[in-house]
Amino acid sequence: MAKATTTIKQVLNYQPAHVAWFAVNQVLFNQVAAFYFDVIQAHINVLDHSSKEALTILEQLTHTTKSNPTPVMPLSDMAEDVPAYFRRAAIHAALGCAHAFYAHLEKWRQRKEKARTQGKKFYERPPVPPRSWNKAVTLYQGMWKERTSSSLMIKVWTGTCWSWIKVRITGRALPAGRELGSPQLVQKGKQWWLHTPVEKLFQSPGNIEKQVTTNPGTKICAVDLNINEHIAVCTIQTVEGTILATKFIGGGNEISGFRKCQLGRIARNRSQTGIIAEGEQDNVDLWKKIRQVDEQAAHLISARIVQFARQHEATIVVFEHLGNLRPARGKYSRRGNTKRAYWMKGRIFTYAKYKAYTMGMVTSRVSPRNTSRECACCRSLIARYDTGKPAEGYTPGAPLAFCFQCGMKGNADRNASLVIGQRLRARYHPKEKPQALRRVSKDTGVALSQDAKCEEGPSILLAGHGESNEHGTAQDGVFRMDEHASDIPHQLRFPFEL
Numbered sequence: 299m300a301k302a303t304t305t306i307k308q309v310l311n312y313q314p315a316h317v318a319w320f321a322v323n324q325v326l327f328n329q330v331a332a333f334y335f336d337v338i339q340a341h342i343n344v345l346d347h348s349s350k351e352a353l354t355i356l357e358q359l360t361h362t363t364k365s366n367p368t369p370v371m372p373l374s375d376m377a378e379d380v381p382a383y384f385r386r387a388a389i390h391a392a393l394g395c396a397h398a399f400y401a402h403l404e405k406w407r408q409r410k411e412k413a414r415t416q417g418k419k420f421y422e423r424p425p426v427p428p429r430s431w432n433k434a435v436t437l438y439q440g441m442w443k444e445r446t447s448s449s450l451m452i453k454v455w456t457g458t459c460w461s462w463i464k465v466r467i468t469g470r471a472l473p474a475g476r477e478l479g480s481p482q483l484v485q486k487g488k489q490w491w492l493h494t495p496v497e498k499l500f501q502s503p504g505n506i507e508k509q510v511t512t513n514p515g516t517k518i519c520a521v522d523l524n525i526n527e528h529i530a531v532c533t534i535q536t537v538e539g540t541i542l543a544t545k546f547i548g549g550g551n552e553i554s555g556f557r558k559c560q561l562g563r564i565a566r567n568r569s570q571t572g573i574i575a576e577g578e579q580d581n582v583d584l585w586k587k588i589r590q591v592d593e594q595a596a597h598l599i600s601a602r603i604v605q606f607a608r609q610h611e612a613t614i615v616v617f618e619h620l621g622n623l624r625p626a627r628g629k630y631s632r633r634g635n636t637k638r639a640y641w642m643k644g645r646i647f648t649y650a651k652y653k654a655y656t657m658g659m660v661t662s663r664v665s666p667r668n669t670s671r672e673c674a675c676c677r678s679l680i681a682r683y684d685t686g687k688p689a690e691g692y693t694p695g696a697p698l699a700f701c702f703q704c705g706m707k708g709n710a711d712r713n714a715s716l717v718i719g720q721r722l723r724a725r726y727h728p729k730e731k732p733q734a735l736r737r738v739s740k741d742t743g744v745a746l747s748q749d750a751k752c753e754e755g756p757s758i759l760l761a762g763h764g765e766s767n768e769h770g771t772a773q774d775g776v777f778r779m780d781e782h783a784s785d786i787p788h789q790l791r792f793p794f795e796l
């Protein structure tokens with residue numbers, strides 16, 4: 299069984315006086331966590347134990363009881379009467395931090411050692427332990443009770459005593475039938491929130507290799523992310539290469555237009571104000587707007603990709619690696635816009651990955667090399683051109699593709715998406731022989747072509763397009779994107795959904 303955790307964030311309603319208590323409570327939590335971080339640093343072997351054992355050891359070192367009257371570093375020197383579950387939550391926070399810190403330190407040492415053996419100079423600074431602590435309080439069982447859909451009792455430090463207070467919960471409801479984790483009290487701006495991790499158990503989807511090689515019914519959703527109007531183009535393919543569905547997710551121009559407009563306003567504001575003070579954020583509201591729209595779009599698009607994959611029962615979602623950011627030339631707004639569109643591609647992948655996982659799908663990435671320049675049918679280099687222009691040359695970002703070798707004609711982004719899916723399959727079928735005849739699916743209604751040009755297979759194979767994608771793999775699951783010289787308007791060929 300596999301496990302996926304999502305966090306449900308809910309707004310808390312409380313009396314105005316409680317705000318100060320929440321703050322004091324969090325300060326105390328961080329003081330205790332920082333104290334335990336020091337204890338761990340003084341007893342570094344603790345980290346070799348499991349977290350349960352480490353907890354026992356740390357309590358023995360710090361907690362005064364009848365059987366343990368004189369601990370080495372008593373917690374009572376710093377804070378009196380800390381409830382056991384508050385203390386344990388703080389210990390786990392400190393342990394988590396310590397594990398992360400020492401793992402970073404170890405990696406830094408390895409890099410330093412490597413540089414030394416290679417005779418190179420090493421300038422990188424070592425990681426430092428946290429200087430300040432600002433962790434949200436985790437409420438273990440015993441620190442909260444009587445949770446209903448609209449309220450909760452929590453125990454907080456008021457600065458003078460421990461007190462149970464009742465808070466109201468509004469916002470998103472907890473999904474039914476899920477395992478609830480320990481909630482956290484989180485401050486965002488002036489508002490306090492309750493974050494509750496929710497666990498979902500599901501049948502593990504199994505690794506990609508196993509799925510692709512053992513189950514011919516496996517469906518792959520291949521996604522091509524762009525920075526033009528069609529932000530994402532997804533195709534569903536079987537492991538044998540039949541194309542079952544295509545989806546274009548648009549809206550790119552709207553997002554990019556909005557972003558460019560805001561960046562332009564920032565640039566104009568800056569030219570009026572002149573020099574900006576160092577370390578000070580200018581145009582706070584405009585930046586916030588841009589961030590929010592980007593964030594929202596990334597969530598929406600990733601959700602739609604995953605939705606589409608699920609709808610067609612795909613179990614693998616494949617993207618291409620991001621490749622390098624090609625800086626755009628032009629005004630500040632244009633350069634900044636391209637950069638942000640590129641960042642958004644990364645964010646869409648990150649979000650789609652976790653969203654897919656909670657639905658039992660696994661995500662992978664393939665080499666981005668020439669994905670949009672290669673023909674999905676025969677691997678030759680394609681021409682990419684704008685509507686109404688002759689089918690020649692390669693115009694990056696242009697919507698149409700044409701293959702001189704096999705006559706494939708279609709949408710360039712869809713072609714790229716097909717190539718991405720093929721690369722994933724080719725990774726696990728590296729020795730499959732090129733097929734002479736083209737297979738065709740009835741579902742897609744793609745016509746079978748007996749064209750001599752198509753049967754002779756690839757005559758132009760690209761040298762080394764990606765490490766895991768070898769010669770002879772190109773014909774794995776061939777198909778035709780479209781009929782020759784079809785005069786069906788291009789818009790009608792694919793199910794445009796947006």
Ligand SMILES: [Zn+2]
Nearest residue numbers: 673676701704
């Ligand atoms: Zn071709």
